[in-house]
Amino acid sequence: MISMACNIAGVSMKNPIIMASGTYGFGREYQEYVAPALLGGIVGKGLTLHPKDGNQGVRINETASGLLNSVGLENPGVVAFLKDELDEMTRWDTAVIANIGGANLEEYVQAVALITENAQKRRTMNRRGVDMLELNISCPNVKQGGMQFGVQTEMARDVVRQVRNVTTLPLVVKLSPNAENITEMAIMCEKEGADGVSLINTFSAMKIDIRRRRSVFENTYAGLSGPAIKPIALRMVHQVAQAVSIPVIGIGGISSVEDIIEFTMAGAAAIQIGTYNFIQLRAGAELVEGLEQWMQREKVNSLDEIRGII
Amino acid sequence: MISMACNIAGVSMKNPIIMASGTYGFGREYQEYVAPALLGGIVGKGLTLHPKDGNQGVRINETASGLLNSVGLENPGVVAFLKDELDEMTRWDTAVIANIGGANLEEYVQAVALITENAQKRRTMNRRGVDMLELNISCPNVKQGGMQFGVQTEMARDVVRQVRNVTTLPLVVKLSPNAENITEMAIMCEKEGADGVSLINTFSAMKIDIRRRRSVFENTYAGLSGPAIKPIALRMVHQVAQAVSIPVIGIGGISSVEDIIEFTMAGAAAIQIGTYNFIQLRAGAELVEGLEQWMQREKVNSLDEIRGII
Amino acid sequence: MAMAMIISNEALAPQIYVMKVQGDYKGKMGQFYMLRSGMSYPLLPRPISIYDIGEHDISFLYRVVGEGTQQLSKLLPGQEIKLEGPFGNGFPQVEGSLGLIGGGMGTAPLLLAAKHYPHAHVYLGFAEQSFGVEAFQAVAASVQVKVGGSIVEQVNPARYKYMFSCGPTPMLQALALQTVGTSSRLYISTERHMACGIGACLGCTIRTRTGNRRVCKEGPVFPVEEVELDDLHGM
Amino acid sequence: MAMAMIISNEALAPQIYVMKVQGDYKGKMGQFYMLRSGMSYPLLPRPISIYDIGEHDISFLYRVVGEGTQQLSKLLPGQEIKLEGPFGNGFPQVEGSLGLIGGGMGTAPLLLAAKHYPHAHVYLGFAEQSFGVEAFQAVAASVQVKVGGSIVEQVNPARYKYMFSCGPTPMLQALALQTVGTSSRLYISTERHMACGIGACLGCTIRTRTGNRRVCKEGPVFPVEEVELDDLHGM
Numbered sequence A, B: 001m002i003s004m005a006c007n008i009a010g011v012s013m014k015n016p017i018i019m020a021s022g023t024y025g026f027g028r029e030y031q032e033y034v035a036p037a038l039l040g041g042i043v044g045k046g047l048t049l050h051p052k053d054g055n056q057g058v059r060i061n062e063t064a065s066g067l068l069n070s071v072g073l074e075n076p077g078v079v080a081f082l083k084d085e086l087d088e089m090t091r092w093d094t095a096v097i098a099n100i101g102g103a104n105l106e107e108y109v110q111a112v113a114l115i116t117e118n119a120q121k122r123r124t125m126n127r128r129g130v131d132m133l134e135l136n137i138s139c140p141n142v143k144q145g146g147m148q149f150g151v152q153t154e155m156a157r158d159v160v161r162q163v164r165n166v167t168t169l170p171l172v173v174k175l176s177p178n179a180e181n182i183t184e185m186a187i188m189c190e191k192e193g194a195d196g197v198s199l200i201n202t203f204s205a206m207k208i209d210i211r212r213r214r215s216v217f218e219n220t221y222a223g224l225s226g227p228a229i230k231p232i233a234l235r236m237v238h239q240v241a242q243a244v245s246i247p248v249i250g251i252g253g254i255s256s257v258e259d260i261i262e263f264t265m266a267g268a269a270a271i272q273i274g275t276y277n278f279i280q281l282r283a284g285a286e287l288v289e290g291l292e293q294w295m296q297r298e299k300v301n302s303l304d305e306i307r308g309i310i
Numbered sequence C, D: 001m002a003m004a005m006i007i008s009n010e011a012l013a014p015q016i017y018v019m020k021v022q023g024d025y026k027g028k029m030g031q032f033y034m035l036r037s038g039m040s041y042p043l044l045p046r047p048i049s050i051y052d053i054g055e056h057d058i059s060f061l062y063r064v065v066g067e068g069t070q071q072l073s074k075l076l077p078g079q080e081i082k083l084e085g086p087f088g089n090g091f092p093q094v095e096g097s098l099g100l101i102g103g104g105m106g107t108a109p110l111l112l113a114a115k116h117y118p119h120a121h122v123y124l125g126f127a128e129q130s131f132g133v134e135a136f137q138a139v140a141a142s143v144q145v146k147v148g149g150s151i152v153e154q155v156n157p158a159r160y161k162y163m164f165s166c167g168p169t170p171m172l173q174a175l176a177l178q179t180v181g182t183s184s185r186l187y188i189s190t191e192r193h194m195a196c197g198i199g200a201c202l203g204c205t206i207r208t209r210t211g212n213r214r215v216c217k218e219g220p221v222f223p224v225e226e227v228e229l230d231d232l233h234g235m
């Protein structure tokens, strides 16, 4: 009997296919195309304590097999999320993961505290709340906060430690490929009590509009995602998976069942789909079905059989 | 009057288009397709003190808009290069740049000393020698040396300093995108007396052969190049060009005149073409001609007018 | 993505193509589909307005500007195309006098509106060469065409209770200025680079008086007074 | 890259195509060209052996295995293709009895050899379905075909002063073993992933008794005794 089920940091998922933050909204828009119950989980759009308008100007630009984005964490803020989105999300039979950013340490801590409190309150009322937190210390598209916390290990340590202090929810830290040393960063997260790490967020990157003689993006740099970065993401996941014993969630350019298998063989406990959702609106359904078929064909009953075998 | 001429670290070139190390052999094979005299310069295949056989197994694998290679610095060694290749290369009217790798500090120093000595000897005989050195502290494809020197600034400092001590030749240091802090690395090179920096070398990356359940490459990881990495390379060149005042040579996925203009606007004094040579055998000729046409059309007399304007 | 078969794909003018695709497709005037060929390059599908809808087919009028549209233009009848839609809000249901003002490719989404409102006056402006004019002439009471110069000059907003417009930013801005002080209500169709097309990525937002709005979801059609006109930067 | 026009591009069998390209092309048996469509994806051109050369055309026989060859298979007569070559060394000029042993796609580079040496005996093995056999029958004195199983079993190396072979690694290895102890000289055509195709990148090297050799330059044809057979890993 084939089973795709997995348990990430104490959260059971029916399969390891999770929708990545910022590429799936809060799941509403995709409902019509992919039944949420098919998915392992959905990570919501990156949240901050206060609502954010995001960046001005061009936000999306395609590169060779890659996508540059400079959305800049536009989001309704944690309070509005809890009020307007969470009920809907928790109705679906899929793990609900909240992705949290912040302009400073205080904001991270407050945002996480609010969500944790909310989850506890809901539990007392026998209602589902947020299942898991993904701490985003790796957004390259905001001037303050975001990636600045994710580059140097010692700076990140503070955030992870303080957030860990205020939450009992399963906590995954999302790492940046722009980190000075991503392995060291992951080891730090494990030491500070994170329940898992997810990687990678986007690469800081650039495109110049040569006609107008200025950067395409008002923020000068933007974040690169998509198939272009997959080989680098895979290497990083492999390195990190060998260095820590908490679950590693692989992210970066995943666009096929083969890619999922590669990340799993490199040690990923689950994976996230980002840019591929834009390429194929029904990505989630396609990949869940495809993964099951692959397991059947290859007589792999559980992904544990191939996880980390490289 | 349009002029593409430029001067990099004391070496005059007729244009800023240089062929990147490892993608152009020692120029012989391309002669039939691109007249060497058209080019700003040619960087030879990476040399080590002793001949090297390179890596076993698969050496080349295509990814989404990228190329993974694991050649592993196969080369005839410095002595054979000086004996068998240099005469031919110096006959061409283009800058001759020797790219030097090493398994340890001692090897770098000896290799550079040999080339410098040779250049001096040739000069006394009124013959051209190597015009410039490119110090490769960034090859991800060799187990010993190469990139290990290019990740941490302090480790790289030793190599740059000692090499600088034994050579009077113009010295460019080739930086790795895998460096913990590429800007800091460039600043270090400038302080230690390098005449320029070139960036980027390939990203450490991975591909798994899921059928055979092993890495495609015997060395596990390989180096990613090509259009896929261009947006990241451009960002790094922009960052570095703002931090140092020595010339910056831009490398990474450049495949069109537009790309060359982008790197120039980001601050590059010259650029190198690597993977694009494989896509378009006549890349050098096409780009030199295209760049001149672009300058004519846009009424840009010298690239100085647009260099570093972003 | 949903696969469909191409019935025809022909050049109307240099770099201007009409592609007809087989199938029963829904869609209202001003809505769009996301189109891509079966190749894995380029990455993203391209937003293209619905040009026309038949009983068992849908058509798109598009200009070849880059690799995505170039690839579309090379597809042949019988080959497959992937498309998803319809997306966006489209032009509103209105009553009363109506002007339709299109510039260049911006004429594409107006054909369905012209069919829907046969009494509308149609104004079509082109930079160098007109295309697709006959399709409007076949359905509209009045069609004015201008090649070179500004079609906006020929429009008197005071004559219309409503105006729908789509075209280059300078044209939209000129029309907006001309409308100021009249009681005419102008709706414009906007463009943004898009990734998801369904409102999830926030890649296509435009600034409006009431905050960011998604061109793919709340748009592409907005009442002109909502949009910050200086944010209509060409992409 | 040099552009040329496609004259025809037809399926011989499922996933097996012959493409004929217009132009005066040079090339010897066993040499190859690097082919690509005009798209910017995939990145690298693909090495394909010369199948046949006419007065004003050149042909390639290829199997669709991945995106590169799939793209080639979708090109239509009249469309353009980019190609460079001929590259590599090809099969040697020899005198005396000759066996040509091809497996699957490995039959492609042998057709020119069969034309060059009409007295040669041709052995063609296929896993599931034969293709292109008539072309050999039209020029060769003797053609043996086997579908399923190993064609090598039908070859008696002792009968031939020379043998040229191209095909899957297990076939080449079996043939090499069978040749041991005979005086027959076996030349095999090897395959490697390639980037430059002209000997500059060292991406295609193969281990030989005398060190690394470039398949694109010193190869693809090597005397079997030079090649380390365990390095003939399939790619």
Ligand SMILES: Cc1cc2nc3c(=O)[nH]c(=O)nc-3n(C[C@H](O)[C@H](O)[C@H](O)COP(=O)(O)OP(=O)(O)OC[C@H]3O[C@@H](n4cnc5c(N)ncnc54)[C@H](O)[C@@H]3O)c2cc1C
Residues within 6 Å of the ligand: A061, A062, C032, C042, C044, C045, C046, C047, C048, C049, C050, C061, C062, C063, C064, C065, C066, C067, C068, C069, C070, C105, C108, C109, C190, C191, C192, C193, C194, C220, C235
């Ligand atoms: C709602 C909507 C409806 C449209 N309807 C039509 C139509 O009916 N006919 C038509 O010819 N064109 C239409 N366009 C514009 C069309 O989407 C672009 O011309 C096309 O995406 C260009 O792609 P490319 O790969 O050929 O060009 P490239 O320049 O290579 O594209 C590069 C990138 O820029 C994006 N891009 C380029 N131009 C635009 C643009 N104007 N708007 C949004 N993204 C852009 C592409 O999506 C791609 O990501 C519409 C755009 C929108 C937003």
Ligand SMILES: Cc1cc2nc3c(=O)[nH]c(=O)nc-3n(C[C@H](O)[C@H](O)[C@H](O)COP(=O)(O)OP(=O)(O)OC[C@H]3O[C@@H](n4cnc5c(N)ncnc54)[C@H](O)[C@@H]3O)c2cc1C
Residues within 6 Å of the ligand: B061, B062, D032, D042, D044, D045, D046, D047, D048, D049, D050, D061, D062, D063, D064, D065, D066, D067, D068, D069, D070, D105, D108, D109, D190, D191, D192, D193, D194, D220, D235
């Ligand atoms: C000298 C030479 C002559 C050849 N002649 C023919 C021929 O006449 N007919 C024919 O059908 N095939 C021939 N091949 C094999 C052909 O080059 C591959 O099938 C083709 O490159 C596959 O490309 P793809 O994109 O369809 O497949 P993919 O599997 O998607 O290719 C992925 C990558 O692997 C490389 N690759 C895959 N298979 C091979 C292979 N066997 N050898 C080298 N690189 C490979 C591709 O170049 C590409 O970089 C020849 C190969 C060589 C080296």
Ligand SMILES: Cc1cc2nc3c(=O)[nH]c(=O)nc-3n(C[C@H](O)[C@H](O)[C@H](O)COP(=O)(O)O)c2cc1C
Residues within 6 Å of the ligand: A020, A021, A022, A023, A045, A046, A047, A067, A069, A071, A073, A099, A136, A139, A174, A200, A201, A202, A224, A225, A226, A227, A229, A251, A252, A253, A254, A272, A273, A274, A275, A276, C201, C203
């Ligand atoms: C448009 C867009 C918006 C994103 N927003 C967020 C975000 O809010 N928070 C976050 O942690 N990551 C964000 N990401 C990063 C993705 O979650 C993912 O880590 C990255 O895109 C790499 O995966 P991919 O190559 O599969 O897209 C965003 C990515 C894109 C393309």
Ligand SMILES: Cc1cc2nc3c(=O)[nH]c(=O)nc-3n(C[C@H](O)[C@H](O)[C@H](O)COP(=O)(O)O)c2cc1C
Residues within 6 Å of the ligand: B020, B021, B022, B023, B045, B046, B047, B067, B069, B071, B073, B099, B136, B139, B174, B200, B201, B202, B224, B225, B226, B227, B229, B251, B252, B253, B254, B272, B273, B274, B275, B276, D201, D203
């Ligand atoms: C096949 C191959 C071999 C290479 N060998 C070397 C080398 O010997 N020394 C070196 O410094 N860089 C080497 N490089 C890196 C290139 O010089 C260049 O820095 C890199 O490929 C990025 O540029 P590109 O994207 O234009 O290829 C090699 C790259 C490739 C693809």
Ligand code: FES
Residues within 6 Å of the ligand: C193, C194, C195, C196, C197, C198, C199, C200, C201, C202, C203, C204, C205, C214, C215, C216, C217
């Ligand atoms: S394109 Fe994604 S929100 Fe509009």
Ligand code: FES
Residues within 6 Å of the ligand: D193, D194, D195, D196, D197, D198, D199, D200, D201, D202, D203, D204, D205, D214, D215, D216, D217
């Ligand atoms: S393919 Fe580059 S050396 Fe052979």
